[in-house]
Every structure is written in structure tokens, then in C-alpha cells.
Amino acid sequence: MEFGPALYQEFGEARKTRDGYRLAKTISPDLPPAQLSNIWKSVNSAGNWKAPRDDDVKAAIKRGLSSSPARLDGIGHKEIKGWVEVYFAYWQTTGILAEVQQTSSWTNAYEQWKVLINALIQGYNGHEFEAWTIPCLYVAGKHLRLFAMQADENTSVNDTSAAAFQDDFDPELQKHQKLEDCARVLNRVFSLCLSDRAPLEESRKWGLYYIINLLFKTYFKLNATGLSKNVLRILTAGRGDMPDFHSFPKSQQVTFKYHEGVLCFLEENYVEAEKHLTEAWNTCHKDAMRNKELILTYLIPCHLITTHTLPTAKLLEPYPRLQKLFLPLCQCIKKGELHKFDLALQEAEDEFVKRRIYLTLERGRDIALRNLLRKVFIAGGFEPVAKEGDKPVRRTRVPVAEFAAGISLGSEEKVDNDEVECLLANMIYKVSRNLPYPRSFCLGRQGSHGCQD
Template sequence: MASFLHLDTYLDTIERAAQRRDGRTLASLLSLSHQHAENDRLCVENPELEVSGRVNPPWQEVVATHLRTAWSRRRGAFDEAFDCQTIIVQAFSRAFQAMESENWPLPVMLTLAVDLRRLACRCAAAGYGKKPHEHLEKAADSIMGLFRVCASDSRATMEKSKKWGMMGLCNQLFKIYFRINKLNLCKPMVRAIDNLVWPKDRFSLAQAITYNYYTGRKAIFEDNFQDAQKFLSFAFHRCHRRAHSNKRQILIYLIPVRMLLGSLPRQQLLRKYSLLQFSGIATAVRSGNVLQLKQELERNEQFFISCGIYLILEKLRMITYRNLFKKVFLILGSFQLDIAAFTAALQFLQEEDADAELTQCIVANLIYEGKIRGYIAYQQQKLVVSKQQAFPSIFACGSN
């Protein structure tokens, strides 16, 4: 799209796009990422008079306030720009709700929501607000208002329904709620999208990838690792092969989930996406080396914590115990195993406070989780294991 030398030309182009119901062009003309938002001729403090003479309702307030937003942003007044963008979203919400059986402005709606979230992030980074996350929470409230407008559209046909805007808005809210650590607020949105009666594959692939990425992360924190693997795998395999950084970001969460379900990553994959932080973890789990697992977690602690996966990786400790105890079982070649043998193995690997009581506790948990088939004979201080698959595949007990 060509740059604009004069405000009148810009306003006439907006009016023509609105008359043609060209949502994509109008969205671009109202985006703070478009080149016009850097043009001093168009960033006007009080553009109401010019706008009212060239743009018809209901777009007058949206366009005028957009130019004021761009003006404030150019001055570095991000808090003022955020307030103006909030007014734009609210004005658009009222106008959009009044449009019956029309959804052509959906690209405009998503653009306005994205800009509002980005301005909220700039305000948060600059330390604006009386309390933490104030602007992000306000942005979420405004975007949720748009989400309700879309979700409540029950009269229009499928092709003209505003509900096609729900997933894009949901993704913006995901980004906010994950940042402010309020994942519980995601549930109503996910439920609303799950309850849609038409096929979910009708949403754009880009939106579906983002949606599955965040629903996968949400499932991780709910300890629903089977769903997490399904959603994150969808996001990874559908993500464009050249989107290397995006695929790497997905793998940061998919790799721990797959390890918990019994599938360890290949070195080739870790090297390709520069995720060798998981290499030592995978080796430790595979070999049952609880000492190495502890050392690898400590060595890469900062990375794992920053990604929010440290506690998830801690759960690999039980699989590592299982693999260690399976080695003891294979070495002894008996179905009645002294608890002392497991204790000796733990002590050899410098497990802290390893004694008979701790060992029995670990074994009991492994039996409960289905990672060992057997029972503890407490009087004899032995583990009696099944003669059929005493140590089942992790895949068989991955959902526990």
C-alpha cells in the first residue's frame, strides 16, 4: 500500500475501504504497525474536524482517535496512547455489535486488539500504572468485551457470523493471561471455542497454531500431559518449516511433555533447534542416573525457570527412579528384590537422605503410578514384582 503525503488522501482511502466493506485494507489503515503511523503529517493531536468532513459514521470516532493514538505514540507517551487505543476498541465494539449479519470488519477488530495489547506491554515495560499489570489487565477487559460481542452472535449464518473472530481474540487474551499468570481466566474462552458447532479447521492455520500452542501450555500446568502433547504436536507439525524460532519455542514445552510420556528427544533434533539444555536431562533419564539429572537441572536452572518448565522437568525424577530400579532388577535377575539393593543404588548415586524408608516411599509411588507392577513385602523388606512386564513401558502409564 502506497504511503500517504496528505491527511486528506489517507482519510479518503479509509472511507473508500469502508464503503467497499474491505476489512483487510481498513485494518491495515488502522494499524499502528503500518507506515502511515510513522508519518508526522498524519499523526495529528486534534484531527476531529478533518475526519468528520471525510469519514462517515460509525468510523469517525475510530479514525480520529487512531490518529491521536499515533500522535501520542510518536511522542513516547505510551500511557496516553494506550488510553486512546482503549477508546478506539470500545467505539469499535459498539459499532460492530450494531452491525447485524456482518462480519467483514473482523480483520479490523483483531488489529485493534493486537495494538492494544502491544501498547499495554509497552506501558508495563515503562513502569506505568499504580499497580503491577494494570494496563495489561485493562487491555484484557477491553479485548474480552470484543470476545463477548463475537461469542453472542447467534443470529447470523455461519459465513457471516462474528464468531469467526473468537480464536484470534482468544490468542491475544492468552498472551496477556500467561504474562500476568492468570491462567484460570483462560477456561471460559476455551470452553466457548470448544462449544462451537462448526469445524474448527475453518479458522486460519496461523490462529489455530497459536491457539494450540497456548492450550497445550495450559494443559501442562493442569497436569494433563496427553492433551498437552496433542495440542503442542499440532502446533509444531503445522508450523511453517522456516519459522525456526517459533518451532523452537513450541519444542521448549513439547520436549518435557514427551519425556514425561516416555519419549526421549533425539540429539539431532536438539542440535537443530539449539536446545542442548535437554540433552543431559534425556541421557540421565534414559540411564536412570538420578545424580546426573540433579546436576543437569542445576546447571540449566536459569533457562528452565525462565521458560516455566523447571517444575515439569522435576517430575522426570520418578521416571529416572523407575529406570534405575529396572537396572537393579535386570542385574539381580529375581522377582523378589531386597529393598536394600535399591537403597544401595540410590546411595551410590549420592541421593540425599537415601535410606530404607525413603526407598520404600519411592517404590510405593512407582507402584501407585503404574511404573512398577508388584507389591512391597514389608516384613521381608522385599519388592515382589510381576513375572509379566514388571516394569511396563512408560507409554503404558503416561497418563497417570
């Protein structure tokens, strides 16, 4: 919104109704260049055409805010001063952003926007900003992250100016210089919200999950999942005096649960992961297809491990990408086609690794192996009927050689008996871990063939 009576009016109205989101809109940089340019000029055009001095601009903003047509009951001098800093920083950013398409000076935009977010933090710390205004922090944080990513993209990797003479340097980190910085700023915002001691109704703690989600996104991008864990730990420690998780906006709940689930997933804690992801899945808006797809990307491998079940065609129907990702593998698991499973895994390896599900899906091979064993068993048929009219009896012993043949099916490789026994031993171990040990389900060494009931 251009700097002028309309903006000041809006500021006053938002303040009167204590509408944080309305207020946040007045500092949104998410505008077409023309509009940004208008804002930039709106301060200049008032005076004669000389670059205005910073103090003059601040004074103008201060006059504007103080004389807002909407009545600013009880606004303190300090609070006005705080907002002047915020709007001043905003105005400066608009100047950069209006031309960023031509200049690509995203780094400048980032730095200037950081001034704004710092002004906000200042405002909360010293200038008596009230908690209802936290949506301003959302807007500031959200765009800080976006600008940081843009800035990093436009910075050449070779710029090693900041390389300290520390023992450890990492070109990876250099690539994300601004985003790293952004993570630090967001962390300050996180502390700002967390440390608020005001009663819950007017606490900045209501901003926690939005900021945490931003932090998660940043840390994931930085490949620093360990830092996300830290956030979770801090959160768990302070859970006592926090608003109930379920009273936060659902969108924030979903994002949070998704990330919490993925973090557990990465630590191979599939039971916890499934819990969180399922909650995210159930809370997710039904039309948020992209989000649902993301949740399923991890929930499906999770489910495969915890319950040994494969996704149904119906579940995957609306998600062509997921179909492509999971269906070939699922087919092989179902049919016990070991060799094809290996090929399918190899085929999509890059994609799986990129999504960090490769190591989990790989374990689907155990299930394929189990299904193969079942097939070999069924193919074994029946014991020869001893007496005419007797009911045929299933053959209960599976020679190791037969299973070995089943494993080699479709591949050139021959597996030796010891290895087959090893695989069988593994399966038996898994079964016996959860169930009381079935006596007749074992490997006999002497005869070198397994038996199965």
C-alpha cells in the same frame, strides 16, 4: 496513510472489494515516527497554523470519506459517522506516537488507542459496521496490548493512586494496571464477536480466535490462567453455532492449540495437553522456529510423562536452546544416574520454573529410578551354575541393599532401607496400575529384600 484523497480513495477501494485487511492497514499505528508525524500534520497543514478544533477535524474527515473518489455505494450516514470517530481517534494517536520516543507517554498512547477501539466497538454495535471489517479489530487489539505493556513498563510501581480501600491490594497487579485494563477491553471485543447473531458467512464470529489468542497472551502475562479457562468454557458452550475450527486461518489455529495445550499442561492433564500441543506442532508452519520451540518446550515434558520417551537428538538439533534445556536431564534419565539427575534439575531450576515445567520434569526422576533398577538387576548377573553345561539363569532377586547402593551412587547421602522399599513400592504400584498384576513382582517383608522378575 496521510489524511487526504489517497486515504479516502483507499477506504473506498477496501470497502468496494470488502477487503478487511486492506482497510485495517489504513489504521495501523505500526509506522516509523516520520510517517506518523506526517499523518498528524496532514490534517493541520490544510488549514492555517492553529491547533484545529476537534469538530473541524471530524468534519474534514467526514467530507473526505463521503466524497471518496471510489464510489461508496450504499454507505449509510451512521456508518460514515462511525468511521469518522475511528479515524479521528487514529489521527490523535498518531500525534502522540510520533513523539513517544521523546516523551515516553505510552500511557497517553494507550488511552488514546483505547478510544479508537471503543469507537470500533461502537461502530459494530450501533453504526452498522459489517463483519468483513473485523481485521480492524485485530489491528486495534494487537496494538492495544502492546501499548499497555509499554505503558506499564514506564509507570513506576509506587504510583498507588488507584489503590482502592478494598481489603485486597496487590503490588503485582499495580504493575500491570494498563494490561489489566487491556484485558477487560479485549474481553469486550470477545463478547462483541461471540454475540453476533448474523448468519455465519457474515458473522463477527470469524474474529473469535484472533481475539481469543490475544486474550490468552494477555492473561498468561498477567499470570491469570484461570481467566483463560473461562474463555475456553464459554467457547465450548457456544461451539454449536460457530464456524468449524479448522476453517479458521492456520496461524490462529496453532496459537490457539498451543495455549489450550499449555493450559491443560498446567493442570497436569498431560493426555489432553499432548493432544492439543501435537495438533499445534503438526499445523505449525515449518519455518516458524520460535513457535515450534515454544510448542516443544511443553510437548517434550508432556511426552516424558505420558509415554516415558525422551526426545531424540535429531528432534532437538535445530533448537540449541532446547538442547541446553533438556539434554543434561535426558542423559541422566537414560543412564539412570539418580544423583546427577538431581543436580541437573537443581542446576536449571530457575529456567524450568520460569517456563513452568519444573514440576513436570521433576517427575522424570521416576523414570531415572526405573532405569537404575534395571541396571542394578543386570549388574546382579547370573545365579551360580549348578551343573556344568546348564544354561546360566539370571538372578531374579534384587536385594534391597543393592538397590540402595545404586541409589546412593555418586551422592554422599545414605538412604535407609524403608525408604528404598517405599520407592520400590511406588514403582510396583505404577506397574500394576496399568497391567494385570505380575505375581512375582513384589516386596517381601520378612527377608527385607525385593524380588523382581
